[in-house]
Amino acid sequence: MSCCGTSPGFEEIDEVSRLVSARLAGFLRTLRDNGFAVGLQEGQDAASLMAAGYAARPGLLRTAFKQLFSARKPDWERFDGIFDAFWLGKRVRSRSITTGSARAANNPSLKSLPNSQPEPRAGGDTAMDQIPSADEAAGERAGEGRMEGASRADNLAETDFRKLADPAQIEQAHAAAARLARVLRTRLTRRDLARRRGYRLDLRRTIHSNISHGGVPISLVRRQRREKPLRLVVLLDASGSMSMYTGVFLRFIHGVLDEFRQAEAFLFHTRLAYVSDAMKEKDPARALDRLSIMAQGAGGGTRIGESLQTFNRWHAARVIHSRTCVMIVSDGYETGDAALLGREMAALARRCRRIVWLNPMMAWAGYAPVAAGIQAALPHVDLYAPANTLNSLAALEPYLARL
Amino acid sequence: MKDRAEIADRLAASGYIADGELATAISLMQLLKRPLLLEGEAGVGKTEVAKALASVHATELIRLQCYEGLDQSAALYEWNYQRQLLSIQAHRGADADAVEDQIFSEKYLLERPLLAAIRRARPPVLLIDEIDRADDEFEAFLLELLSDFQVSIPELGTIVATTIPHVVLTSNGTRELSDALRRRCLYHYVDYPDVDREARIIMTRINGAGASLSLQIARMVEAIRKEELRKVPGVAETLDWAAALVGIDVRDLHDAPETVHETLMCLLKTQEDRARVTREVTQRLLGKVA
Numbered sequence: 165m166s167c168c169g170t171s172p173g174f175e176e177i178d179e180v181s182r183l184v185s186a187r188l189a190g191f192l193r194t195l196r197d198n199g200f201a202v203g204l205q206e207g208q209d210a211a212s213l214m215a216a217g218y219a220a221r222p223g224l225l226r227t228a229f230k231q232l233f234s235a236r237k238p239d240w241e242r243f244d245g246i247f248d249a250f251w252l253g254k255r256v257r258s259r260s261i262t263t264g265s266a267r268a269a270n271n272p273s274l275k276s277l278p279n280s281q282p283e284p285r286a287g288g289d290t291a292m293d294q295i296p297s298a299d300e301a302a303g304e305r306a307g308e309g310r311m312e313g314a315s316r317a318d319n320l321a322e323t324d325f326r327k328l329a330d331p332a333q334i335e336q337a338h339a340a341a342a343r344l345a346r347v348l349r350t351r352l353t354r355r356d357l358a359r360r361r362g363y364r365l366d367l368r369r370t371i372h373s374n375i376s377h378g379g380v381p382i383s384l385v386r387r388q389r390r391e392k393p394l395r396l397v398v399l400l401d402a403s404g405s406m407s408m409y410t411g412v413f414l415r416f417i418h419g420v421l422d423e424f425r426q427a428e429a430f431l432f433h434t435r436l437a438y439v440s441d442a443m444k445e446k447d448p449a450r451a452l453d454r455l456s457i458m459a460q461g462a463g464g465g466t467r468i469g470e471s472l473q474t475f476n477r478w479h480a481a482r483v484i485h486s487r488t489c490v491m492i493v494s495d496g497y498e499t500g501d502a503a504l505l506g507r508e509m510a511a512l513a514r515r516c517r518r519i520v521w522l523n524p525m526m527a528w529a530g531y532a533p534v535a536a537g538i539q540a541a542l543p544h545v546d547l548y549a550p551a552n553t554l555n556s557l558a559a560l561e562p563y564l565a566r567l
Numbered sequence: 568m569k570d571r572a573e574i575a576d577r578l579a580a581s582g583y584i585a586d587g588e589l590a591t592a593i594s595l596m597q598l599l600k601r602p603l604l605l606e607g608e609a610g611v612g613k614t615e616v617a618k619a620l621a622s623v624h625a626t627e628l629i630r631l632q633c634y635e636g637l638d639q640s641a642a643l644y645e646w647n648y649q650r651q652l653l654s655i656q657a658h659r660g661a662d663a664d665a666v667e668d669q670i671f672s673e674k675y676l677l678e679r680p681l682l683a684a685i686r687r688a689r690p691p692v693l694l695i696d697e698i699d700r701a702d703d704e705f706e707a708f709l710l711e712l713l714s715d716f717q718v719s720i721p722e723l724g725t726i727v728a729t730t731i732p733h734v735v736l737t738s739n740g741t742r743e744l745s746d747a748l749r750r751r752c753l754y755h756y757v758d759y760p761d762v763d764r765e766a767r768i769i770m771t772r773i774n775g776a777g778a779s780l781s782l783q784i785a786r787m788v789e790a791i792r793k794e795e796l797r798k799v800p801g802v803a804e805t806l807d808w809a810a811a812l813v814g815i816d817v818r819d820l821h822d823a824p825e826t827v828h829e830t831l832m833c834l835l836k837t838q839e840d841r842a843r844v845t846r847e848v849t850q851r852l853l854g855k856v857a
Contacts, residue, residue: 201746209601228591228595231588231592231603231753232599232753232754236754237740241756368645371652372646379655482742
């Protein structure tokens with residue numbers, strides 16, 4: 165941290181360094197506002213960099229700061245803009261912060277749903293027979309849900325989400341979805357811990373632990389194959405045709421992600437947005453608030469194929485490991501190219517352990533998966549299930565636990 | 568910074584053509600004594616950076632390749648159990664304490680990369696390759712080592728680093744690294760080189776690759792990278808291809824379009840990609856390469 169300048173007077177240096185450090189503190193705050201993880205140590209290092217002569221060369225300082233403050237690729241890419249805006253006075257829009265009722269902003273259609281919606285009636289055959297590996301329980305319970313949905317509106321667990329009109333009821337359903345997600349999360353993690361056992365003999369460790377017996381292998385050490393905990397990656401369709409269901413599923417995803425490391429969430433409509441960070445906000449209202457910014461453009465068409473392509477290209481390597489279940493929540497009404505959707509589904513199926521496709525419309529009377537999009541996707545889906553009531557969501561748990 | 572230009576020169580002398588930002592990163596490593604985390608697609612030359620760095624500092628490169636299940640005994644140290652047993656057998660009947668002192672001495676300690684890196688007289692370059700493949704637990708342990716640079720071995724005591732190694736970590740992004748580790752490190756994203764830099768890389772690495780051919784190859788590879796491929800070719804693949812073309816004695820890509828198409832196997836490593844780049848596509852891409 166030694167300063168090698170000789171010419172300016174002592175007070176002058178002091179004054180300059182005071183100004184510089186005040187400015188630097190401002191810059192660090194800007195970075196933090198933009199989501200950079202900047203700690204005290206980084207601040208000190210930045211100060212020592214400026215003292216070491218980098219301050220005189222803005223271009224160099226920018227590179228140096230970029231390497232010091234960035235932690236991942238998105239940081240790396242937007243750093244230059246932030247730096248220029250702060251130090252060189254170029255105009256860049258700052259992070260927008262919105263306030264207000266999250267649910268109202270995010271999902272108006274849930275409340276403003278007209279009461280004249282057609283009531284779902286009991287369908288004929290369940291669509292479950294399309295996938296031989298389907299969970300029986302999920303099918304049965306979903307079936308009950310459909311039977312009773314029309315007559316017993318008071319039974320929340322069995323009610324189709326889109327028929328919830330009363331705000332209090334919606335709130336109740338959201339809370340139930342969050343609770344369910346939390347239960348699901350803990351059960352999945354605990355089961356995994358209990359299942360570890362070892363088969364192979366670890367020779368080196370066996371010798372090591374038997375040195376006290378003079379090398380006679382009395383106690384054997386076995387090698388345990390570590391099981392990775394199941395990771396859940398949720399891709400939620402937030403397009404207009406799904407708007408009656410997005411609210412509840414967002415709460416469900418928020419519950420799953422909350423403090424649970426092994427889950428990631430994405431939102432898609434005409435493009436794909438990574439929403440895990442926004443969803444990790446503790447307060448669901450604030451999380452949804454942050455999300456509503458990302459969900460802009462929702463309500464237009466759905467480009468599932470293109471969104472999946474983006475996912476496969478930029479996110480899959482990072483978020484998918486060998487024990488990952490990808491859960492797609494969508495009605496499968498593809499406005500883009502269905503062939504592309506098929507190709508991308510195949511690519512995704514190669515990568516992950518299971519693909520679960522939840523289609524809330526599946527339980528509607530007379531619904532058949534004839535849309536080109538869903539037709540192209542279905543061959544690659546391991547479980548195709550309805551998820552229009554809380555019970556049908558709960559029925560997924562035994563299936564996921566078996567993976 | 569004069570040492571920056573010097574670092575770039577010395578990197579070039581060792582055969583690594585760096586961009587300006589990387590030279591800054593390396594001078595920062597020394598200034599701030601922080602490890603450098605390199606991220607980027609597979610095959611952009613992350614590991615090469617560490618090798619070049621070792622030759623810049625004229626020092627040893629110690630490499631720790633990470634994999635799933637990597638633990639302390641493979642990364643840090645382990646006792647040589649077989650020798651310990653032999654020694655116990657040989658000294659049967661001797662004083663127990665003496666035997667114990669004997670078998671838990673340095674002589675029976677097997678140095679693994681991390682321990683080796685902090686016990687050298689001259690600071691080596693420690694390359695921790697593909698850290699994203701290791702488990703979370705190992706990452707946490709590594710974090711501790713990288714901040715304290717000391718290791719405690721229960722039977723022997725604490726070993727403090729004699730020198731602080733230059734640490735380079737690489738990651739392919741197959742797993743999200745912890746924020747703590749990221750904050751501890753300087754970050755540099757290694758991208759595919761631009762045409763000029765790739766041409767210079769080809770010229771330095773491949774004997775007999777002339778300036779015009781190198782430029783053609785670099786342009787062609789850039790065009791191929793823009794196609795929608797499952798596996799985008801990296802710099803290593805480019806070098807393979809350049810070596811192949813030079814080996815077959817191609818002077819100009821336009822002279823031998825057939826050979827160009829056939830040797831694309833050096834760049835395209837999946838059947839799907841191979842099928843996608845047909846003869847017509849090769850022709851079209853060649854047309855763009857002036």
